Amino acid sequence: MTKHLLLQAARGEAVSRVPVWLMRQAGRVLTEYRAVRDKFKNFVEFVKNPQAAAEVTIQPVDIFGVDAAIIFSDILVIPEAMGLPYEMQEKKGPFFPKTIQSEADLQNLRIADPENDLQYVLEAIRLTKQGLNDRVPLIGFAGAPFTIFCYMTEGAGSKTFSKAKKMLYTAPTLSHRLLEMITQSTIAYLKAQIRAGADLVQIFDSWAGILSPSQYNEFSLAYIRKICEAITEVPVTVFAKGAFFARAEMNNLPCSVVGLDWNMPIEESRKVIPNKTLQGNLDPCALYGSFSEIEKATKEMLLTFGKNRYIANLGHGLYPDIEREKVKCFVDTIKNFVF
16 A cells, blocks of 8 residues: 555554645646636636646646645536536636526536546546656545535526525525536546546535535535445545534545644544544635744644544635745645654
8 A cells, every 4th residue: 555644644553744735736826727717718728627636636636746646637627527507707716608597407417427527537537647656646626516516506606605505595405406416526536536546536616604503514515425325446535624614524424534724623623533634724815924933833733633534725715915935934844743
């Protein structure tokens, strides 16, 4: 069995040091990323180019020395593969020209066939694995069904996702049918990523925090559980931003790793989630601080989490205007830290 630090930590094994990677590590903090991005007229075209996706996936491994690569893609490839295409509007974010509002709209959707509908992601994974040459493991990922549901019903980002939440209240049967279709598509997609070479996978529930605890259990966690139960080949990480109220339930999920955002206290989370490896959780905005402040905050985080059953990361993705040297400071502090 491979001795990659990240996989050891995910499996709960003892490690020589804490492994580190960053959400959105392949992105706009790197001029090298922007140089590749500028070759394409839009983001969707960029995502669908396997060679470009593989190149930017590997960049942070070479530049920052992180302990894992995460395939460059987007969570919204799933609704497109189901028959609901999206656009990525500059400075605005994702936009769906059509949304799901009724039973009739469901008739136009299908369960995604990743080998055909998402072949470009699978090819990017294969190319990335070749380029990495087993230096570090490769993380595959997908959006949690409820987060994908939000975009498919709302049509764009939102502060409240009131249209999506309205559907939960006014059309729960329709909501569950759509969530089930997304779930089955996501299971097929993640299994295809694993066959292509992903060493572990992460489920991103970006909009978990907009639901009440009871709604979260019914409309999100139940479907995340289905995915975790289906993915037995590699470790699974669940990252549900804002779902501090669901940490005890996450301890009972059949996953290996639970990601924490910066609003989830570390010591409390260790007590509430004793059976999992934890990942996180420095506030990305801490990287706007001075080098000494970043080093201090990072060391405090490491000491509180402890060495074992821990993967160092931020509590959310890197912001585009964070200086790359500040990111390197964060990574180097972790790699050089001695408990």
